[in-house]
Amino acid sequence: MNTQPLILPERRAICALGDELISQIAAGEVVERPASVVRELLDNALDAGASQITVRLTAGGVRQIVVEDDGMGILPGELALALQRHATSKIASLAELERVSSLGFRGEALAAIHSIAECALVSRAAGQEHAYRLDASSGEVRLAARGQGTTVEVNELFFSTPARRKFLKTDATELAHCMEAVRRQALARPQVGFSLWADGKLVEQWRRCEAPMHGAAALEQRLADVLGSDFVEHSLALDYRANAAQRQADGTPQIHIWGRVGVPELARARADLQFAYVNGRFVRDKVLAHAARSAFDDVLHGQRQPVYALFVELDPARLDVNVHPTKIEVRFRDSSAVHQALRNAVQDTLAESRAGNAPATPVAGSPMVVSERSSTGAAWWPQNRLDFAARSDHCLSDVAALWQAQPITDGAAPPGAAVSADEPLGQALAQLAGIYILAENAQGLIVVDMHAAHERIVYERLKTQFAGSGAGPARLPSQPLLLPLTFAASASEIACAQTQTDALALLGLDISAFSAHTLAVRAVPSALARGDIVGLARAVLAELSEHATSSVIELAHNDLLSTMACHGAVRANRQLTLMEMNALLRQMEATERADQCNHGRPTWHSISVKELDGWFMRGR
Ligand code: ADP
Numbered sequence: 375m376n377t378q379p380l381i382l383p384e385r386r387a388i389c390a391l392g393d394e395l396i397s398q399i400a401a402g403e404v405v406e407r408p409a410s411v412v413r414e415l416l417d418n419a420l421d422a423g424a425s426q427i428t429v430r431l432t433a434g435g436v437r438q439i440v441v442e443d444d445g446m447g448i449l450p451g452e453l454a455l456a457l458q459r460h461a462t463s464k465i466a467s468l469a470e471l472e473r474v475s476s477l478g479f480r481g482e483a484l485a486a487i488h489s490i491a492e493c494a495l496v497s498r499a500a501g502q503e504h505a506y507r508l509d510a511s512s513g514e515v516r517l518a519a520r521g522q523g524t525t526v527e528v529n530e531l532f533f534s535t536p537a538r539r540k541f542l543k544t545d546a547t548e549l550a551h552c553m554e555a556v557r558r559q560a561l562a563r564p565q566v567g568f569s570l571w572a573d574g575k576l577v578e579q580w581r582r583c584e585a586p587m588h589g590a591a592a593l594e595q596r597l598a599d600v601l602g603s604d605f606v607e608h609s610l611a612l613d614y615r616a617n618a619a620q621r622q623a624d625g626t627p628q629i630h631i632w633g634r635v636g637v638p639e640l641a642r643a644r645a646d647l648q649f650a651y652v653n654g655r656f657v658r659d660k661v662l663a664h665a666a667r668s669a670f671d672d673v674l675h676g677q678r679q680p681v682y683a684l685f686v687e688l689d690p691a692r693l694d695v696n697v698h699p700t701k702i703e704v705r706f707r708d709s710s711a712v713h714q715a716l717r718n719a720v721q722d723t724l725a726e727s728r729a730g731n732a733p734a735t736p737v738a739g740s741p742m743v744v745s746e747r748s749s750t751g752a753a754w755w756p757q758n759r760l761d762f763a764a765r766s767d768h769c770l771s772d773v774a775a776l777w778q779a780q781p782i783t784d785g786a787a788p789p790g791a792a793v794s795a796d797e798p799l800g801q802a803l804a805q806l807a808g809i810y811i812l813a814e815n816a817q818g819l820i821v822v823d824m825h826a827a828h829e830r831i832v833y834e835r836l837k838t839q840f841a842g843s844g845a846g847p848a849r850l851p852s853q854p855l856l857l858p859l860t861f862a863a864s865a866s867e868i869a870c871a872q873t874q875t876d877a878l879a880l881l882g883l884d885i886s887a888f889s890a891h892t893l894a895v896r897a898v899p900s901a902l903a904r905g906d907i908v909g910l911a912r913a914v915l916a917e918l919s920e921h922a923t924s925s926v927i928e929l930a931h932n933d934l935l936s937t938m939a940c941h942g943a944v945r946a947n948r949q950l951t952l953m954e955m956n957a958l959l960r961q962m963e964a965t966e967r968a969d970q971c972n973h974g975r976p977t978w979h980s981i982s983v984k985e986l987d988g989w990f991m992r993g994r
């Protein structure tokens with residue numbers, strides 16, 4: 375019940391807000407952080423037909439953002455107008471709004487940015503002899519020097535609205551968001567060159583794809599530059615036009631979908647490598663995301679997220695882009711047709727590759743994927759779903775010699791040895807299908823899911839170690855790696871590693887930047903030292919950044935240790951010796967809650983001799 379006394383607010387007169395306050399309020403919708411500014415300025419440069427764009431950031435863009443382009447420029451007489459609200463060169467009527475093909479059209483971005491930061495515009499329009507600089511705060515325009523194009527300078531973001539400045543994260547995190555904004559635009563425009571500077575250092579440079587390279591080939595080059603050659607090697611090209619029945623009068627298909635989708639092995643814990651574009655505009659759209667994920671339903675388990683760069687092109691009249699202030703959301707007039715087209719496009723592509731048109735290179739050793747199947751040289755992609763290696767959560771990794779370090783002598787006995795009464799899970803007989811251990815006890819046959827069982831054992835060990843001796847949580851015992859293990863990482867993974875060193879240390883992990891695109895793992899929890907280390911590092915970074923506000927202790931109490939255990943447990947298809955199998959059975963007996971894996975599935979089953987007798991109608 376609400377016990378607060380009811381206080382009637384004093385009535386105040388209604389009055390129109392001043393222009394500056396209106397702009398500042400409106401700016402809240404457009405500019406959330408430096409990355410939003412970067413995005414708007416890139417939109418403008420692209421709309422101006424730029425072929426080369428340079429982005430310079432200082433302190434993650436909080437101190438300064440500069441975007442330079444070689445586009446058509448702004449006439450000196452229009453410089454001041456560009457900063458006004460609702461002033462745009464891109465549309466002039468409702469009819470134009472309904473068919474808009476430029477990225478901008480609201481005439482709001484520069485005005486919004488101007489209201490919350492100190493800005494300057496320098497521009498030399500095509501055909502003009504001089505460049506002019508407009509200082510936005512003083513309104514002064516003077517001659518300047520530069521070639522054709524525009525430079526927008528944005529200084530001290532949120533200087534006038536300190537409350538909003540407080541919501542910004544560390545410079546490294548803001549930089550990661552800015553880089554992501556550049557990445558999104560760059561993928562859609564291979565014909566435009568991009569350079570990105572941070573605090574005076576060149577951090578990214580993507581050359582423009584010159585004609586005649588275009589379409590799929592240009593995208594391939596840009597994807598390789600931006601996301602790495604692994605993405606291209608382990609993804610499938612897609613080019614799909616919605617069926618002929620839906621063709622428009624002029625013969626062009628209504629929906630054209632093209633791009634690349636990663637093979638299922640590239641799937642990630644987070645949806646951070648999903649790039650979807652509608653008519654060249656990066657969007658976050660539930661219809662598209664759902665359609666793409668559902669195409670993977672048969673081949674991806676649980677929450678795994680596919681990776682892709684997909685471009686949907688359709689008649690602009692069948693699309694409403696004016697539904698979100700930053701235009702990151704769109705509305706389709708015909709969303710079920712779009713959903714179906716995208717789902718079919720992705721499903722067909724995956725199915726074709728299964729039929730044998732897989733990329734030639736195996737995924738082995740790639741920093742993005744480590745797959746046991748591929749390292750054996752066998753088909754890298756499950757041929758059909760009965761294939762055991764394709765099963766489920768067995769995310770397959772090279773864990774050769776996983777158990778050698780563990781005591782394997784205790785409990786080991788030759789097959790057929792007398793079954794001891796204090797060994798309820800009995801003696802191992804054999805391994806079945808690379809997944810199950812068959813054992814014999816006094817009652818009959820025991821079948822153990824080796825990954826599930828080992829995962830539980832590792833999880834319980836992590837929990838005990840983390841709980842420490844009672845005086846608060848302990849650091850997980852950590853083991854340095856002889857050679858650091860490096861892997862290609864996204865900007866946000868790198869930012870997370872840099873900001874969460876303490877949390878990582880508590881978890882027994884040492885992960886630090888190795889280069890602008892690479893992280894190095896230097897130490898891992900000893901309980902997981904022989905597991906899938908890169909998978910472990912990625913999963914932990916994903917959880918830490920997703921739950922940035924929770925403490926490690928909270929996370930550990932929830933799913934984090936369980937996720938970690940999954941990466942340390944033995945995978946399917948690893949051949950175990952009888953001694954190793956027996957060692958596992960003995961560890962299970964010694965582990966609390968060993969009957970169930972961390973996800974609540976049983977780890978073992980028994981079939982009594984009596985049941986077996988029943989099957990064969992013995993003793994009737
Ligand atoms: P919008 O992009 O929605 O039109 P903006 O506030 O982003 O609104 O920009 C206002 C206008 O300023 C644009 O319509 C365009 O004419 C001009 N402009 C902004 N940036 C550039 C640029 N980099 N090159 C050329 N013109 C630009």
Ligand code: MG
Binds near residue numbers: 478481
């Ligand atoms: Mg704009």
